Amino acid sequence: xxxxxxxxxxxxxxxxxxxxxxxxxxxxxxxxxxxxxxxxxxxxxxxxxxxxxxxxxxxxxxxxxxxxxxxxxxxxxxxxxxxxxxxxxxxxxxxxxxxxxxxxxxxxxxxxxxxxxxxxxxxxxxxxxxxxxxxxxxxxxxxxxxxxxxxxxxxxxxxxxxxxxxxxxxxxxxxxxxxxxxxxxxxxxxxxxxxxxxxxxxxxxxxxxxxxxx
Numbered sequence: 132x133x134x135x136x137x138x139x140x141x142x143x144x145x146x147x148x149x150x151x152x153x154x155x156x157x158x159x160x161x162x163x164x165x166x167x168x169x170x171x172x173x174x175x176x177x178x179x180x181x182x183x184x185x186x187x188x189x190x191x192x193x194x195x196x197x198x199x200x201x202x203x204x205x206x207x208x209x210x211x212x213x214x215x216x217x218x219x220x221x222x223x224x225x226x227x228x229x230x231x232x233x234x235x236x237x238x239x240x241x242x243x244x245x246x247x248x249x250x251x252x253x254x255x256x257x258x259x260x261x262x263x264x265x266x267x268x269x270x271x272x273x274x275x276x277x278x279x280x281x282x283x284x285x286x287x288x289x290x291x292x293x294x295x296x297x298x299x300x301x302x303x304x305x306x307x308x309x310x311x312x313x314x315x316x317x318x319x320x321x322x323x324x325x326x327x328x329x330x331x332x333x334x335x336x337x338x339x340x341x342x343x344x345x
Contacts, residue, residue, distance in 0.1 A: 158175075159175070159176045159177050160173050160174060160175050160176060161173070161174040161176065162174075165184075169184060170182075170184045171183070171184050172184060203344070204343065204344055204345045205341055205342060205343045205344060205345070206341075206342040206344075207253070207339045207340075207341055207342075208238070208240075208339060208340040208341075208342060209337070209339050210236040210238055210322055210338045210339055210340060211223075211233055211235055211236040211322055211335070211337060211338040212336070212337040212338075213334075213335070213336050213337070214336075220300070220336065221336075222334040222335060222336045223324070223334065223335050223336075224332050224333065224334045224335075225324060225325065225326060225332065225333060226326055226329065226330050226331055226332045226333075227325055227326060227329065228325060228326055228327065228328060228329040229325055230269075230271065230273075230280075230323040230324065230325045231323060231324060231325060232273070232321055232323055233321060233322045233323060233324060233335070233338070234321060236321050236322040236338055237275070237319055237320070237321045238319070238320060238321075239317050239318065239319050239320070240313075240317070240318070240320065240340075241315070241316055241317040241318070242310045242311075242313040242314075242315065243315045243316070245310065245342055247344075248310060248342050248343060248344055249308035249310060249341075249342075249343040249345075250284075250308060250309050250310035250313070250340060250341070250342060250343075251304055251305040251306070251307075251308065251309070251340070251341040251343065252270060252271070252272055252284055252285075252286050252304070252305045252309075252322075252338065252339070252340065252341070253286075253302065253303065253304040253305070253338070253339045253340075253341050254270050254286065254302075254303055254322075254335055254336075254337060254338045254339070255300040255301065255302050255303075255335070255336040255337045256268050256270065256288065256300070256301060256303060256324070256333070256334060256335040256336060257288075257290060257291055257292045257300060257301055257333065257334050257336075258288055258289050258290060258291050258326075258327075258333050259291050259331060259332060259333060259334075260291055260292065260293040261291045261292060261293040262291075262293065263291060263331070264328075264331060265289060266289070266326055266327050266328050266331040266333060267287050267288065267289050267326070267327035267333075268287060268288060268324065268325075268326060268327075268333035268334070268335070269285060269286075269287045269324060269325050269326075269327065270285065270286050270287070270303075270322060270323065270324045270335060270338065271284050271285040271286075271322075271323055271324075272284035272309070272320055272321075272322060272323075272340075273320060273321050273322070273323050274313070274314065274318060274319075274320055275318070275319040275320060275321060276314075276318050276319065277314065277318075280323075281309050281312055281313055281320070282309060282312040283305075283307040283308070283309040283312055284305065284309040284312070285305075286303050286304070286305045287303075288301055288303045290303075300336050304341060305341075308343075322335075322338045
């Protein structure tokens with residue numbers, strides 16, 4: 132006697148879903164179930180959430196290259212900050228006209244892990260106090276292994292500020308994407324800064340890498 136074959140033992144070569152077949156008007160959900168009637172995943176239309184059952188397995192992996200643009204347009208990677216325990220306006224300062232290393236900013240990044248993104252430097256910095264002779268403060272990103280500035284990473288300003296209040300320190304963001312000028316692979320970088328005129332002090336209060344996903 133041959134074994135009985137039930138309908139559930141017959142598998143189609145292709146499966147097509149019609150969402151309306153799984154719609155539950157009482158709960159206002161679309162509930163996809165397995166052969167045992169256990170929910171695989173449920174779409175809750177009232178709040179737009181999807182709930183996966185414990186029997187669901189993911190064979191694909193989400194890589195670092197997946198853009199989170201659906202959630203945020205950019206990520207700010209904090210590299211350096213001056214300050215004091217009282218929340219004051221401490222800063223790094225120099226009067227040198229050649230680039231000075233800000234070794235505390237050292238970090239590692241692989242630009243290839245951010246495909247399609249744009250990289251910019253952003254700093255809170257000032258070119259001296261109000262009333263000082265005019266000068267310019269420069270900041271760049273330095274590739275330690277290559278011993279070279281990352282092309283197009285340099286930003287600068289002539290803005291001055293004597294007594295920074297809440298939000299009073301000039302915030303300068305680059306406008307040229309330099310990610311394509313970085314070497315693929317994980318490498319060390321630091322931030323550097325300088326004054327346009329020897330003997331004329333400039334300040335940097337913070338530095339960030341802006342990773343723009345738009």
